[in-house]
Amino acid sequence: MLSEILEITMIVSFGASWPLNVMKSYKARTTKGKSLPFLCLIFFGYIAGILSKLVNEAYMASFASKWYVLFFYVLNLLMVGADLCLYYRNYLLDKKGGLI
Numbered sequence: 001m002l003s004e005i006l007e008i009t010m011i012v013s014f015g016a017s018w019p020l021n022v023m024k025s026y027k028a029r030t031t032k033g034k035s036l037p038f039l040c041l042i043f044f045g046y047i048a049g050i051l052s053k054l055v056n057e058a059y060m061a062s063f064a065s066k067w068y069v070l071f072f073y074v075l076n077l078l079m080v081g082a083d084l085c086l087y088y089r090n091y092l093l094d095k096k097g098g099l100i
Contacts, residue, residue: 004069011049011072018079025086029093031100039084046077 025034050073053059059066094100 004066008069008072011069011076015072015076015079018076018083022079022082022086025083025090029090031087031090031094034087034090036087039080039087043077043080043084046073046080049073050077 050070053070053073059069063070091100
């Protein structure tokens, strides 16, 4: 139980900053200060975390009572995915504006 609480604390802590980061990317309309390799690494890290839960037999056996752990992984993945989409949008805006 303590292990799960600590894991959720880690995921929530990481995830708390993503909505703010997405809003910043949306408003900034530029890729300046963003790192595509970093975003991709985080994105694939969350995919690995999700897959680790899905292949863990003990976790899947108790999924009905522990679904919330996977929920936070997926929520963070969606936030990073949104930031990746905004990176692409901002890249095109930079290119159009002659910044690239």
